[in-house]
Amino acid sequence: MLHRKIKDYRALYGALALALIGLVLSLQSILYMHGDYFGREILVARWHWEIVLNIQILCFAFMWFSHHNRILFSHGRWRARAILNFFIGFGAVGMPAFLMLMSAVLDWYRNPPGIGVPKYIIGIAATIWLVSNFLVPAIQKIILERWKKPKKNNNSDDASLLSRLVFRHWPAALAAILLLFNDFIGAEVGFIMAPFLCLLHGAIVYYMKAFKVPHYETEACDETEACDAG
Numbered sequence: 001m002l003h004r005k006i007k008d009y010r011a012l013y014g015a016l017a018l019a020l021i022g023l024v025l026s027l028q029s030i031l032y033m034h035g036d037y038f039g040r041e042i043l044v045a046r047w048h049w050e051i052v053l054n055i056q057i058l059c060f061a062f063m064w065f066s067h068h069n070r071i072l073f074s075h076g077r078w079r080a081r082a083i084l085n086f087f088i089g090f091g092a093v094g095m096p097a098f099l100m101l102m103s104a105v106l107d108w109y110r111n112p113p114g115i116g117v118p119k120y121i122i123g124i125a126a127t128i129w130l131v132s133n134f135l136v137p138a139i140q141k142i143i144l145e146r147w148k149k150p151k152k153n154n155n156s157d158d159a160s161l162l163s164r165l166v167f168r169h170w171p172a173a174l175a176a177i178l179l180l181f182n183d184f185i186g187a188e189v190g191f192i193m194a195p196f197l198c199l200l201h202g203a204i205v206y207y208m209k210a211f212k213v214p215h216y217e218t219e220a221c222d223e224t225e226a227c228d229a230g
């Protein structure tokens with residue numbers, strides 16, 4: 001059963017946090033893209049932002065709980081990796097608050113922007129997210145290079161790696177396709193779905209971690225570093 005396969009339940013909290021924030025951002029994208037239909041008043045409604053900020057506070061707690069042990073009990077490069085992932089996850093979860101502050105600075109509450117401005121922001125943010133999510137793993141690989149052990153390659157390993165790559169990156173590929181063909185699809189579907197798909201892309205990484213024993217529970221002390229007792 002699924003619960004017997006899960007090794008790290010804390011990782012699921014990180015996945016849930018990113019998925020929830022992605023859903024919130026996509027719902028807000030609908031409000032900006034189709035403001036004439038939903039009414040601009042909802043963008044400044046107190047109940048709207050109270051719901052959004054409460055969800056964000058909950059997701060901050062989920063993200064902290066997901067990373068706490070990884071940072072506290074890891075050592076050396078694994079701790080550096082855990083801290084890097086924590087800041088990336090925390091920044092992603094904080095996007096609604098950033099949107100709120102940006103709206104206040106640009107006076108969007110009294111003078112909502114035209115549809116072109118949200119589209120531009122979503123396009124830039126999605127591009128940064130997609131690019132960084134391919135660059136950050138490369139940086140992490142460099143950080144952890146000395147810790148890797150050589151593995152024997154075989155066809156089954158290659159097939160398993162390919163399936164994991166497809167599962168991990170399909171939301172990113174779909175987000176890129178929808179953004180590229182947004183004008184052909186209509187209804188601004190690409191810009192509405194992009195926030196959710198981008199954060200779902202990050203959530204899948206946490207979901208995949210849930211099926212692995214956390215490294216801090218199995219790592220051996222590096223001979224050149226002193227390991228703390230905890």
